[in-house]
Amino acid sequence: MIYDFAATAPADRYKLLAGCVVPRPIALVSTTDGKGALNAAPYSFFNVMSHEPALLVLGIDQRRTDVSKDTVANIRATNDFVVNLVDTGIAEAMNVCAIDFDAGVDELREAGLTPAASTQVRAPRIAEAPVAMECRLMDELRYRNGRSIVVGEILAFHVRDGIVDERFHVDTLALDLVGRLAGGGYCRIAEPFSIPRLSPADWAAGKRARISPFRG
Numbered sequence: 001m002i003y004d005f006a007a008t009a010p011a012d013r014y015k016l017l018a019g020c021v022v023p024r025p026i027a028l029v030s031t032t033d034g035k036g037a038l039n040a041a042p043y044s045f046f047n048v049m050s051h052e053p054a055l056l057v058l059g060i061d062q063r064r065t066d067v068s069k070d071t072v073a074n075i076r077a078t079n080d081f082v083v084n085l086v087d088t089g090i091a092e093a094m095n096v097c098a099i100d101f102d103a104g105v106d107e108l109r110e111a112g113l114t115p116a117a118s119t120q121v122r123a124p125r126i127a128e129a130p131v132a133m134e135c136r137l138m139d140e141l142r143y144r145n146g147r148s149i150v151v152g153e154i155l156a157f158h159v160r161d162g163i164v165d166e167r168f169h170v171d172t173l174a175l176d177l178v179g180r181l182a183g184g185g186y187c188r189i190a191e192p193f194s195i196p197r198l199s200p201a202d203w204a205a206g207k208r209a210r211i212s213p214f215r216g
């Protein structure tokens with residue numbers, strides 16, 4: 001089956017992309033409006049793109065024609081935001097933050113989440129999140145239908161104690177992050193495995209890498 005995207009309705013493209021590009025990490029983005037009101041909403045058109053500079057991206061729709069979502073309006077107003085990662089412990093609270101509340105409603109309070117002061121940006125991080133990345137707006141790319149790609153530079157990285165060792169190795173299973181599938185579908189990491197990397201010399205020598213027990 002092949003879909004010519006020029007002839008595929010946007011809603012169907014969304015179903016193909018959101019259903020096949022899985023699992024996606026979830027950014028629970030916390031912002032302020034610059035006057036003190038807090039906002040939080042989940043975004044799964046999200047990923048990290050670079051470590052030097054440290055960059056991440058968010059793909060943000062319009063709420064409706066010519067009306068921005070609060071997240072991008074706040075990022076434009078303040079030039080900063082925090083990306084909090086979502087574990088199973090805050091998955092249901094994350095879903096509360098996705099409710100289409102009016103601007104000015106504090107989703108963190110509605111969801112029972114706790115704002116904590118950031119160190120380098122005005123937006124708060126979420127205390128319950130296992131990871132929080134303080135970001136400065138680097139670029140905003142604007143496309144048709146009000147679509148916006150926000151590029152953030154990560155200035156500070158918070159991680160719950162006990163997850164990262166002194167050699168910066170991360171205990172992936174202890175993080176217990178949630179991935180987004182299609183629609184209301186989510187997943188946990190249940191059966192991780194490793195495939196060792198090969199050098200050109202390994203390959204030339206006939207060495208082959210096989211699936212092996214997970215080494216974080």
Ligand SMILES: Cc1cc2nc3c(=O)[nH]c(=O)nc-3n(C[C@H](O)[C@H](O)[C@H](O)COP(=O)(O)O)c2cc1C
Pocket residue numbers: 026039040041042043044045046059060061062063068069070071072094095097098099100101180
């Ligand atoms: C798990 C999840 C992922 C989402 N990902 C996106 C996304 O990538 N882009 C987007 O525009 N909306 C996404 N949404 C919808 C927004 O979270 C929703 O429109 C929210 O009300 C926006 O809030 P805001 O106006 O406070 O920014 C997602 C919702 C959920 C539940």
